[in-house]
Amino acid sequence: MNTTNDTEIKSEVIPEQLGNTSQFRFQCHKGVKCFTKCCRGIDIMLTPYDILTMKKRLDISSDEFLALYTDIRLLEKADMPVVTLKLLDDDQKSCPFVRDEEGCIIYEDRPSTCRYYPLGMGALSYAGQINDNDAFFFMVKESHCLGFQEEKTWSVADWREDQGVNVRDEVNAGWTDLIVKKKTIPASIKLTEKSKQLFFMVCYNIDKFKRFVFESSFLEKFSLDDDRIEAIRNDDVELLKFGFEWLKSLFFEEGNINITGDELRN
Numbered sequence: 621m622n623t624t625n626d627t628e629i630k631s632e633v634i635p636e637q638l639g640n641t642s643q644f645r646f647q648c649h650k651g652v653k654c655f656t657k658c659c660r661g662i663d664i665m666l667t668p669y670d671i672l673t674m675k676k677r678l679d680i681s682s683d684e685f686l687a688l689y690t691d692i693r694l695l696e697k698a699d700m701p702v703v704t705l706k707l708l709d710d711d712q713k714s715c716p717f718v719r720d721e722e723g724c725i726i727y728e729d730r731p732s733t734c735r736y737y738p739l740g741m742g743a744l745s746y747a748g749q750i751n752d753n754d755a756f757f758f759m760v761k762e763s764h765c766l767g768f769q770e771e772k773t774w775s776v777a778d779w780r781e782d783q784g785v786n787v788r789d790e791v792n793a794g795w796t797d798l799i800v801k802k803k804t805i806p807a808s809i810k811l812t813e814k815s816k817q818l819f820f821m822v823c824y825n826i827d828k829f830k831r832f833v834f835e836s837s838f839l840e841k842f843s844l845d846d847d848r849i850e851a852i853r854n855d856d857v858e859l860l861k862f863g864f865e866w867l868k869s870l871f872f873e874e875g876n877i878n879i880t881g882d883e884l885r886n
């Protein structure tokens with residue numbers, strides 16, 4: 621996991637782009653002396669799908685989750701809001717979900733960043749020119765992490781499969797795409813405050829987006845068939861994907877969503 625607090629965790633990003641076939645040596649288990657050290661003093665960006673699954677796991681609303689467990693910041697270069705996990709105000713700046721003996725109490729629903737570690741995702745961190753097909757990864761080595769001394773060797777693809785990030789990346793693809801697209805256009809072209817608010821609502825506050833879609837005349841602006849409407853009504857993942865498509869159409873005038881009015885662009 622990346623870190624912002626150098627006094628507590630020394631973290632080194634290895635300056636080498638990794639692809640799916642790249643190999644690395646690593647294993648993490650309860651027997652390592654450093655168990656749970658990586659869950660303190662960290663900086664974890666939450667993806668839309670992370671927030672969906674974590675709030676469901678905790679059985680709370682999007683508003684409650686955002687208020688209790690997150691901080692909000694603007695992603696440099698993209699100038700778009702992102703959400704990070706709020707750490708406890710204890711000596712070690714612990715993740716609210718870590719316990720000394722047990723480890724992660726939401727392990728099955730832990731965020732993508734925790735699953736990826738010791739890999740980082742290039743698309744969201746890289747500040748240069750990126751094309752849609754340029755998915756790449758990099759290695760993050762934290763000084764306390766003994767997982768690199770274990771014998772097990774992985775390919776990046778096997779690690780992603782083992783950690784269950786493939787399915788999450790597929791759901792989050794529309795969100796990543798929006799950020800990458802915004803990063804690659806000149807910085808002088810800004811999103812309006814209203815556009816940033818819409819982006820925030822769709823990506824991070826699914827309950828609010830649901831009310832926005834179904835408790836207003838919103839759907840009258842689209843030519844969506846009944847099956848799609850039922851899908852987005854009954855499945856928050858489908859609603860999220862629809863939201864990404866809508867934002868792509870709204871911000872970049874791309875995609876398959878046919879907006880019949882343009883008042884939401886302004």
Ligand code: SF4
Nearest residue numbers: 648654655658765767
């Ligand atoms: S081996 Fe690394 S990832 Fe595993 S608990 Fe230790 S510090 Fe965390």
Ligand code: SF4
Nearest residue numbers: 659715717718724734
């Ligand atoms: S969510 Fe779980 S795995 Fe991730 S930092 Fe917190 S305790 Fe550790």
